Amino acid sequence: DTAVSQTPKYLVTQMGNDKSIKCEQNLGHDTMYWYKQDSKKFLKIMFSYNNKELIINETVPNRFSPKSPDKAHLNLHINSLELGDSAVYFCASSQDLRTRGDFYNEQFFGPGTRLTVL
Amino acid sequence: EDKVVQSPLSLVVHEGDTVTLNCSYEVTNFRSLLWYKQEKKAPTFLFMLTSSGIEKKSGRLSSILDKKELFSILNITATQTGDSAVYLCAVFKGAQKLVFGQGTRLTINP
Known part of the structure; x- marks a missing residue:
C-alpha cells in the first residue's frame, strides 16, 4: 500500500518541452506539497495546497503550475523546460495543519521523480 | 535569508563506530527542528525537537x-x-514551511 505515489519515476526530455508529474496520496491528508531537490541535495519547498487551495507559493518561475483536482491529488505541470529544471521532484502530504494549530504535522514524502532535461 | 547548514557534508566510518552529525540554523519564526533519513528515495521522518x-x-x-x-x-x-x-x-517555521539543510551523506563500511 503506497501512501504517497508519484508518476513517472524518471522523466528524460528535451529543452523547451512541456511535461507533467502526477502525485496521489491515500492517507486522507488535506495538505499536499511539491519540493525540488537539486544536485546539491537541498530540498526546497515549491508549492503547498490545502483542500485544493494554494497556501504556499515560493519564488518559482511561472512555468511551473500546480494543479489539484481533488485533495488526494496534486500534479505539477512544467512548461518550456530548461536545463536548470533538472532535479528530483518530491511530492509530500500531511494532515491539515490548521485544525491542530501552528504545530508541525509530519509530512510523508513520495519516492520522487527524477527529471533530466537535455 | 533563512539558512540551515549541516556538517560534515560527507562522512565515512566503519561499522560499530559512533557518529555525530551537526545542524546549525538561522531561521525566522523557528518552531521546531526535524531530522530525516533519506536512503535511495523518499526522506523518512526520524525526530522532531522543539525544546532545548x-x-x-x-x-x-x-x-x-x-x-x-x-x-x-x-x-x-x-x-x-x-x-x-x-x-x-x-527547521519548521510554521504554516507547514520546512527549510532543509543540504544533508550529510553517511557511509558505513563493513
Missing part, C-alpha cells in the same frame, strides 16, 4: 537541540551498514 536540552532517542539514534546556540546534533551509536544514508536536518 531534551534528548530524543530511538534505538541507537538520539538527538538534542540547543535553541540558544541554534544547533542540533544527531548521534548514531554502534553504526550498521543499514545506517548508510543522507541525513537531512530541517
Whole structure:
C-alpha cells in the first residue's frame, strides 16, 4: 500500500518541452506539497495546497503550475523546460495543519521523480 | 535569508563506530527542528525537537537541540551498514514551511 505515489519515476526530455508529474496520496491528508531537490541535495519547498487551495507559493518561475483536482491529488505541470529544471521532484502530504494549530504535522514524502532535461 | 547548514557534508566510518552529525540554523519564526533519513528515495521522518536540552532517542539514534546556540546534533551509536544514508536536518517555521539543510551523506563500511 503506497501512501504517497508519484508518476513517472524518471522523466528524460528535451529543452523547451512541456511535461507533467502526477502525485496521489491515500492517507486522507488535506495538505499536499511539491519540493525540488537539486544536485546539491537541498530540498526546497515549491508549492503547498490545502483542500485544493494554494497556501504556499515560493519564488518559482511561472512555468511551473500546480494543479489539484481533488485533495488526494496534486500534479505539477512544467512548461518550456530548461536545463536548470533538472532535479528530483518530491511530492509530500500531511494532515491539515490548521485544525491542530501552528504545530508541525509530519509530512510523508513520495519516492520522487527524477527529471533530466537535455 | 533563512539558512540551515549541516556538517560534515560527507562522512565515512566503519561499522560499530559512533557518529555525530551537526545542524546549525538561522531561521525566522523557528518552531521546531526535524531530522530525516533519506536512503535511495523518499526522506523518512526520524525526530522532531522543539525544546532545548531534551534528548530524543530511538534505538541507537538520539538527538538534542540547543535553541540558544541554534544547533542540533544527531548521534548514531554502534553504526550498521543499514545506517548508510543522507541525513537531512530541517527547521519548521510554521504554516507547514520546512527549510532543509543540504544533508550529510553517511557511509558505513563493513
